[in-house]
Amino acid sequence: MSSETLSSATDVKNLVHPYTNLGDHFNKGPMIIERGEGVYIYDNHGKRYLEGMSGLWCTSLGFSEERLVNAAIEQFKKLPYYHLFNSRSNTPAIELSEKLLEIAPKSLAKVLYANSGSEANDAAVKLVWFYHNALGKPAKKKIISRLRGYHGVTVASGSLTGLPANHQFFDLPIDRILHTDCPSYYHGANPGESEEAFTQRLINNLEQLILKEGPDTVGAFIAEPVMGAGGVIVPPKGYFEGVQKILKKYDILFIVDEVICGFGRTGNMFGSDTFNLQPDIMSVAKALSSSYLPISATLISQPIYEKIAEQSDEVGVFAHGVTYAGHPICAAVALETLKIYQDKNIVSHVQEVAPYFLSKLHSLSAHPLVGETRGIGLIGAIELTQDKASKKPFDPSVKIEKLVQENAAKHGVLVRGIRNAIALCPPLIITKEQIDELFNGVEAGLNAALETVEASKASA
Ligand SMILES: Cc1ncc(COP(=O)(O)O)c(C=O)c1O
Incomplete structure (x- = not known):
């Protein structure tokens, strides 16, 4: 079958595409990507796009890093599979753990592997529950997450996620998962409220929620350093400082979800470094292997590890783990990814280009469709509005973010429309020239969307 025929709607009927309006999808068919080179990908018609989202916030080293390909091939030849169960292990998994702990926040001491961010967060939930049972605090099980937070789609991680579409019709969230405020000053501030007052209100709300539920029933709080x-x-400034004080006060564990922020994205190795977070548990995935192969990890502190180990000894086994945890090929590729981050000084590169990325991003705030631009490191968003003063969003039927997304794609740039915003998260290897190209495409997308909006107003 030629690639041309593959793009027709009929040939893709047997695929279900997540986060796609399936009606549109069956009419038009998806964009089919065939190859990649650096920060670019090519579709099946040969059109080149700058991948402004690193796929799904993940291909940090771009799409053609030979060292990762070679690491996989070498490991395939040596040992294509071995597990970590029953007092067995494999060398790449051990070496990866050592490397991870070398760069991770100092509060973390042990590593548990899985295949996806969702599983890493599911494991975090189970570890919190197991730990509190082991401590003799069986009531301390509730986990507080945040509205708009994203932590995955499995039963527990999907419950942690604070987005309606991930809950509706899936019978989520499960019990013992609570949601507190999203720290967006733009969306959540009361009229006339300062950023400082907004931040303090959110911290007070968190404390009130803990007191209402009973501190002895709240086991953990989970947050992405920057919500993706x-x-x-x-x-906002001071938010995490205030949150961490409350968590300490009520003896509540802090799970930091670094699935997007980890490995340089925010301008430091971890979002935890950028925001001075002290995780008890931390989940990583995506850029752990530059997403060349699926691998994730849940890192835990020494006290949590010791208690869990002690309790497992009593039971006779720590009965949690998946077949592909620490898969040697995935671990070898992840280990090579971490070595490349060091060899290429990727964090320094991000620190060098991020101010340019952010200045380009913020220069778009003058555009008539833009309500706010926000970002840090090499991650950002453009909030779209039909009225800057009142921040009024467009009616969802306008699909304004899709209009910008699709028009930017026509100009050779892939970005993601999320709700009323456009998200940007390019590969960490992006150069300043490529940042220019990225924003030229985004601006062209914004201008084309504005023309459509004005044309429909004129014809109304
Ligand atoms: C912050 C965060 N946590 C968890 C996940 C879930 O990861 P996965 O899709 O690998 O299950 C994602 C995915 O986008 C994420 O952005």
């Missing part, structure tokens, strides 16, 4: 899929929400 919820619309790239950069927390």
